[in-house]
Amino acid sequence: MSLLDFQGLEVAIRGQTILRPLNFQIQPGEIYGLVGESGSGKSMTALAAMGLLPNGSQTRGKIELEGQDLLALPERRMRNLRGKALGMIFQEPMTALNPVQPVGQQVAETLLVHGVSSKREAMDRAGDRLERVGLAGDKTGLARFPHELSGGQRQRVCIAMAIALRPKLLIADEPTTALDVSTQAQILELLKELVEDEGMALMLITHDLAVVAQMAQRVAVMNQGEIVEQGRTEDVFCQQSHPYTRRLFAASTHKPARAAKVEERPVLAVEGLSHAYPKTRPHPFAPRPSFQAVDAISFQLRQGESLGLVGESGCGKSTLSRLILGLEPRQQGNLSLDDQSLAPGEALGRRLRRSLQVVFQDPAGSFNPRHRVERIVAEPFHLLDKRPSDWRARVEKALLAVGLSAEDRHKFPHEFSGGQRQRIAIARALIIRPKIIVLDEAVSALDVSIRATILDLLADLQREYGLAYLFISHDLSVVEAIADRVMVMRAGQIVEHGPTADVMGNPQHPYTRALLAAVPRIPDHLRPPAQTEQSS
Amino acid sequence: MMPVRSRRRQIPLALVLGLALTSLFVVLALVSFIWTPYDVTKLDVANRMQLPSAAHWLGTDNIGRDILAMIMVGTRTSIAVALVAVGVGVGLGLPLGLLAASRHGSLLDEAIMRSNDLVFAFPSLVIAILITAAFGPSAFNAILAIGIFNIPVFARLSRSAALSLWQLDYLRFAQTAGKGVARISLEHILPNILNILIVQMTIQFSLGILAESGLSYIGLGVQPPTPSLGRMLADNRTLTALAPHLTLIPGMAIVLIVLGLNLLGDGLRDLTDPKLARQR
Numbered sequence: 001m002s003l004l005d006f007q008g009l010e011v012a013i014r015g016q017t018i019l020r021p022l023n024f025q026i027q028p029g030e031i032y033g034l035v036g037e038s039g040s041g042k043s044m045t046a047l048a049a050m051g052l053l054p055n056g057s058q059t060r061g062k063i064e065l066e067g068q069d070l071l072a073l074p075e076r077r078m079r080n081l082r083g084k085a086l087g088m089i090f091q092e093p094m095t096a097l098n099p100v101q102p103v104g105q106q107v108a109e110t111l112l113v114h115g116v117s118s119k120r121e122a123m124d125r126a127g128d129r130l131e132r133v134g135l136a137g138d139k140t141g142l143a144r145f146p147h148e149l150s151g152g153q154r155q156r157v158c159i160a161m162a163i164a165l166r167p168k169l170l171i172a173d174e175p176t177t178a179l180d181v182s183t184q185a186q187i188l189e190l191l192k193e194l195v196e197d198e199g200m201a202l203m204l205i206t207h208d209l210a211v212v213a214q215m216a217q218r219v220a221v222m223n224q225g226e227i228v229e230q231g232r233t234e235d236v237f238c239q240q241s242h243p244y245t246r247r248l249f250a251a252s253t254h255k256p257a258r259a260a261k262v263e264e265r266p267v268l269a270v271e272g273l274s275h276a277y278p279k280t281r282p283h284p285f286a287p288r289p290s291f292q293a294v295d296a297i298s299f300q301l302r303q304g305e306s307l308g309l310v311g312e313s314g315c316g317k318s319t320l321s322r323l324i325l326g327l328e329p330r331q332q333g334n335l336s337l338d339d340q341s342l343a344p345g346e347a348l349g350r351r352l353r354r355s356l357q358v359v360f361q362d363p364a365g366s367f368n369p370r371h372r373v374e375r376i377v378a379e380p381f382h383l384l385d386k387r388p389s390d391w392r393a394r395v396e397k398a399l400l401a402v403g404l405s406a407e408d409r410h411k412f413p414h415e416f417s418g419g420q421r422q423r424i425a426i427a428r429a430l431i432i433r434p435k436i437i438v439l440d441e442a443v444s445a446l447d448v449s450i451r452a453t454i455l456d457l458l459a460d461l462q463r464e465y466g467l468a469y470l471f472i473s474h475d476l477s478v479v480e481a482i483a484d485r486v487m488v489m490r491a492g493q494i495v496e497h498g499p500t501a502d503v504m505g506n507p508q509h510p511y512t513r514a515l516l517a518a519v520p521r522i523p524d525h526l527r528p529p530a531q532t533e534q535s536s
Numbered sequence: 537m538m539p540v541r542s543r544r545r546q547i548p549l550a551l552v553l554g555l556a557l558t559s560l561f562v563v564l565a566l567v568s569f570i571w572t573p574y575d576v577t578k579l580d581v582a583n584r585m586q587l588p589s590a591a592h593w594l595g596t597d598n599i600g601r602d603i604l605a606m607i608m609v610g611t612r613t614s615i616a617v618a619l620v621a622v623g624v625g626v627g628l629g630l631p632l633g634l635l636a637a638s639r640h641g642s643l644l645d646e647a648i649m650r651s652n653d654l655v656f657a658f659p660s661l662v663i664a665i666l667i668t669a670a671f672g673p674s675a676f677n678a679i680l681a682i683g684i685f686n687i688p689v690f691a692r693l694s695r696s697a698a699l700s701l702w703q704l705d706y707l708r709f710a711q712t713a714g715k716g717v718a719r720i721s722l723e724h725i726l727p728n729i730l731n732i733l734i735v736q737m738t739i740q741f742s743l744g745i746l747a748e749s750g751l752s753y754i755g756l757g758v759q760p761p762t763p764s765l766g767r768m769l770a771d772n773r774t775l776t777a778l779a780p781h782l783t784l785i786p787g788m789a790i791v792l793i794v795l796g797l798n799l800l801g802d803g804l805r806d807l808t809d810p811k812l813a814r815q816r
Binding site (some may be wrong): 350358362382383 | 704705706708709710711712713714715723724727728
């Protein structure tokens with residue numbers, strides 16, 4: 001008998017179908033991958049199994065855990081199963097933990113709720129569990145608060161909580177999406193180990209095909225509330241019998257066709273750029289210590305070129321982009337933009353800003369929700385002495401250039417999808433014809449298929465307008481796809497710098513090597529023969 | 537062309553009740569400008585302390601003044617005082633808060649917020665007594681006292697709301713578009729914090745009415761012969777056993793205005809809270 005059996009599960013919320021009949025089984029001790037893009041219903045599937053569907057949802061069908069129908073259980077019995085038989089971890093480990101409680105207590109609480117008698121015993125076992133996931137389980141380890149831990153450590157605490165009672169099934173909903181690649185590799189390794197040692201099953205929900213390829217024995221591909229294809233990982237990956245699966249695979253390894261005309265003339269040059277943030281004094285009379293966020297960085301960006309800047313969180317890449325954009329005063333180092341050199345502290349004037357625009361990561365936070373697209377896209381006209389009289393026509397043209405329609409200018413940002421919003425952001429950056437666009441994690445929040453179309457769009461625009469891109473990302477595969485040259489940043493310094501193929505193919509610095517090794521990749525034996533050719 | 541709004545908005549019950557009560561008193565106050573049943577300064581000792589009747593709908597007080605007329609004019613006084621006081625609070629507090637947020641972490645930010653703390657440290661009534669002790673009791677000084685108390689409320693609120701907005705990318709983009717701090721505050725921040733400001737305004741408005749009544753009650757507010765709800769309570773408090781309606785009616789009026797405004801504030805918050813709106 002299988003461990004968890006979805007028998008024709010259907011979910012509707014207020015009459016809107018979220019999940020069409022789902023049929024799949026998870027066997028004891030296996031890792032089952034659930035892959036799909038956002039809105040495909042993969043998280044809803046997990047929540048249905050946990051009995052945590054939002055209020056007002058109607059279900060049909062069965063979810064059987066060892067022959068027991070979970071949907072028919074009353075909330076009281078379900079609560080008993082949660083944690084005991086079913087554990088779950090979420091994407092964002094910061095919000096999954098209570099910020100005002102030590103982590104030891106939070107793990108112990110799970111045990112106490114489920115019948116461990118004494119507080120002392122619970123704490124002891126919490127210590128054990130924390131050690132199991134690779135954290136300190138002694139007194140000081142138990143007494144730490146979530147804010148004292150890194151993102152990866154917090155996710156470990158969440159895992160410790162989820163496995164505290166040795167559940168039969170662990171559901172992991174995008175467990176590594178919010179983490180850096182090297183941390184992601186460690187967490188995935190830990191999950192794999194736990195499955196082997198504790199004999200539990202893992203339902204791994206992710207949008208990342210490479211992660212599934214490395215982890216899962218069997219996989220289901222979801223699209224719009226439906227499983228379009230399922231089976232053994234090798235079979236699904238190699239055969240790709242459903243068109244959606246093929247599209248998903250193509251998109252995730254997509255490289256835009258680029259014919260960049262890189263000219264020798266640098267449009268942006270940075271020399272010896274440094275920036276330090278003050279930290280709090282250890283005691284009132286101590287000299288104020290500082291944190292060197294950006295440490296003597298120099299580089300040039302040439303016209304028509306794409307320069308990738310890769311690094312993990314906290315490496316200083318955001319500070320660097322803020323310094324270049326003039327959002328932060330430069331403490332040290334020269335910036336020359338468009339052949340005009342600026343000394344430290346010298347602000348970018350309106351004239352210089354015209355050649356420099358930016359696209360940010362978060363498609364939701366990028367726009368004033370109360371402004372219409374027309375007003376949003378026209379904002380950079382503020383940099384001109386006077387708003388041009390044909391500004392409406394130019395807004396229309398910019399929208400058309402990024403693949404939106406002219407009618408869209410009357411809409412509000414919330415009426416668009418994530419990918420469309422990123423198109424609006426690009427239109428806004430294009431409107432005054434800059435020479436450089438800083439793309440600060442511009443495609444990181446997008447689904448793979450949308451990411452592929454945005455990368456194509458960026459490549460087209462580059463060709464057409466001779467733009468130079470500074471492409472900042474934590475995602476090496478994206479940088480690999482679009483950049484001519486790559487800089488690898490770590491602790492405020494550029495540790496390696498060179499043409500993309502060289503850096504990716506033959507990394508010199510140990511950090512670059514470690515970073516590349518941590519990136520999950522679809523192994524060659526899991527690729528269909530035809531596709532291997534296409535992508536190279 | 538208007539955007540299509542598919543989301544149907546449910547109107548909270550609190551909002552309806554609050555709006556009804558508030559508008560009742562606002563209408564009473566407005567009508568008092570052109571008509572009151574009797575002249576509020578007219579004494580009619582022969583008909584003193586009458587119970588509600590056809591001639592005097594809410595009765596008369598200890599020197600024969602018509603209570604309905606006094607309530608109408610008293611409400612007008614209270615609303616006027618509270619309105620100006622909230623205006624003072626928003627007018628000074630909002631710019632200070634926005635300024636502090638835009639210079640987050642600077643000395644100026646510290647200076648503004650710490651002086652706000654200083655004002656906040658004194659209860660409003662104590663400040664009012666301080667001011668009236670120094671300058672003498674008058675409506676103007678009551679407004680000043682309540683207004684000063686409102687400044688830190690709005691400064692703090694607008695600062696904290698603006699701070700979270702400053703983290704957002706569209707403000708960074710506006711900066712790269714060469715816009716200055718003042719312009720960004722007006723164009724991008726103010727419209728997005730307006731809803732919480734309006735909610736706070738209704739709540740401060742009700743507190744202002746309460747404060748005005750309190751000040752008048754202890755004789756530091758509006759001076760006779762201008763009627764005030766607080767002073768009506770004070771004047772008749774020794775007669776409570778003899779004629780309870782003399783204190784009951786102005787007391788109820790205060791309770792109902794404050795209740796109405798609080799319900800209105802609650803309802804507005806429910807209506808504008810994006811978290812609640814998303815659930816709907």
